[in-house]
Amino acid sequence: MKSVPSSKPAPAVQTSDVCRYYPMGGGIIRAVDGISLTIERGEFVALLGQSGSGKSTLLNLLAGLDRPSSGSVLVRGRDLAKMSSEELAAYRRNDVGMVFQAFHLIPSMTITENVELPMRFAEVDRAERGQRVRESLEQVGLGKRLEHRPSELSGGEQQRVSLARALANRPSLLLADEPTGNLDSRTGEEILKLIRDLSLSLGMTVVMVTHERALAERFAQRLVFLADGKLLSQEALA
Helix, strand or coil: CCCCCCCCCCCCEEEEEEEEEEEECCEEEEEEEEEEEEECCCCEEEEECCCCCCHHHHHHHHHCCCCCCEEEEEECCEEHHHCCHHHHHHHHHHCEEEEECCCCCCCCCCHHHHHHHHHHHCCCCHHHHHHHHHHHHHHCCCCCCCCCCHHHCCHHHHHHHHHHHHHCCCCCEEEEECCCCCCCHHHHHHHHHHHHHHHHHHCCEEEEECCCHHHHHHHCCEEEEEECCEEEEEEECC
16 A cells, blocks of 8 residues: 655745735835745744834734734644634634733733633633743743732743733744834843744744844844835745
8 A cells, every 4th residue: 555645834924915005095005015925934034124024923923813804824734714702702812822012911910820811712721820820931031020010020021921911821932023123232132032042942933023133143034024015035944
C-alpha cells in the first residue's frame, strides 16, 4: 500500500491581496492596499513603516477587529472574512493574544484578577484559572506579585502583566502593537527578549508593529516594510 504524504500545515498567517479602504469626504483612504504576506507558524515578524503606512490597520485585520474591503486573511487556514461576528469573537478569545503600547490594565483589580479576565470571557473552568494565572505570571517573571495592583508596579512590570494576560488563553498568535512605545530603551529590550523567548518556547507566532528598527533587528526573524498601505520589501534576519 502506498503511503500518503502528510500535507504541510497551513501557515500561521496568509493574506492575499488584502485591502482595507475607508471613505473620507469625497475620497477614499487606502489604509491597506493589496498586501500579500505569508507568516509561518512560530515565526517572529516585525512590521515597520512610518505613521500612516498601514501597520496597525493590517494588525487589526489579523486580529479580526476589522474586516477587509477585499482580499482574504487566513489564520491557520481559516478565512477571517468569512466568519460570523460570533465566530470572530471566539477567534479573538481563544486564538489571539494582543499587547498594546498602553497597558490597558484595570487599576482596581489585582494582577491576578487582570490576568484572569480573558479566561472569564472564554468561560474557562474556575478550577483551571488559578493555575493558568500563576503559570502566565511566572512566564513573565512576576510569580511573586500576584496580589499587587497595577499602581504598585513599574511600567515594564505592567507591560509584563499585559503580556501574561495575552498569554492566559494560550493563543497560537500574539499580536503586539508598539509594545515598547511607553518604555525606556532598557525595559523595551527586556520585553522584546521576553516575547522572543516565549515565542521560541511555546511555538507561538508573533507579529509586532514597531517603529524601532534597531530593536526589531535584534529580536525578530523577519522585517516587513510597509508604506502607503503597500508592502515595500521584506528582510530575513539570521
